[in-house]
Amino acid sequence: MMTQLRIADMMKAYAEDAVEFADQMDVKLDYTETSLKDLDLILQKFHDELPKGWRKIFNRGPSEEQIAYMAKMWGGYLGEIIVRHLGGEWKASEMDDDTIALQIGEAELYPPSRVYRRIMNGAEDSVEDYYKILKLEQDSIRL
Template identity: 50%
Template sequence: MTQFTVNDMMIAYSEDAIELASKMGLKLDYSEESLETVNEILERYHQGIPKGIKKLFSKGPSEEQILQMSKVWGGYLGEVIRRNLGGDWEMSKNFNNAISLVVSSTEVYPPAKVNKRILNGKEDDISFYYKVLKQQYSG
C-alpha cells in the first residue's frame, strides 16, 4: 500500500479547491491574485454560518464540514505560499494534529488561517495574510 505524505495530501486538497472553484465558474491558478477569488469563496462560507437569532432556526454547516473546507482551501492557500515563497508541508512540531507549512524554518498554518477566515469573516483576510508572509520571507 502506498504511504501518502502530508505534502501529497495537501497538494490533493489544493487540487480539490481548484475543482470546487471551477464548479462555481471561478478559475484558480496558484497566483497571489487568485487569493482574492478564494477570499470571495470563503466569504460565501462565512455568510452561510447562522449568527445571532438565526442560529436557533437555521442549520448551517457542521463543524466537520467547516474543518473539511478549511483543509481544502487551506491546502490551496498553502500551495500558493509554497509555490511562490517556498516551504514544505509537515505535521506541526508545535501543535498536535496541526498541519503546517514550514517556510524559512518557521511554521505557518494555512488550514487554521482558512478556518479563522470562515468563522470570523473579512477580519481574517487571507490575501492580507499572504502579503504579510511575503514581506517576511522574501525580504
C-alpha cells in the same frame, strides 16, 4: 504520525479539490498570487452562510466537520500558493502531530487554521492580506 511526503501529497490533493470546487462555482483558481482575491470571495460566501445571532436557533448551518474539511481544502490551496511563490514544505506541526503546518525557514505557518479563521470571522482575517504580510516578511522568515 504521517510522513512529510504523505502530508505534502495530501495537501496538494486538497488544493486540487479546491480548484475543482471553485470551477463548479465558475471561479478559476490558478495558483497565482492574484487568485487569493478570488479565494477570499469564496471564503466570504462560506462565512455568510454561517448562521449568526437568532438565526442559529433555526438554522444550524454547516457542521464543524464540514467547516474543518473546507479549511483543509482551501487551506491546501492557500498553502500551495505559499509553497510555489515563497517556498516551504508541508509537515505535521511540532506543537501537535494532528495540526498541518508549512515550514519556511524557522517559521511554522498553518494555512488550514488560517482559512478556518477566515470562514468563521469573515473579512477581518483575509487570506490575501495574510499572504501580503508573509511576502513582506519573507526575508525575516528565512533566517
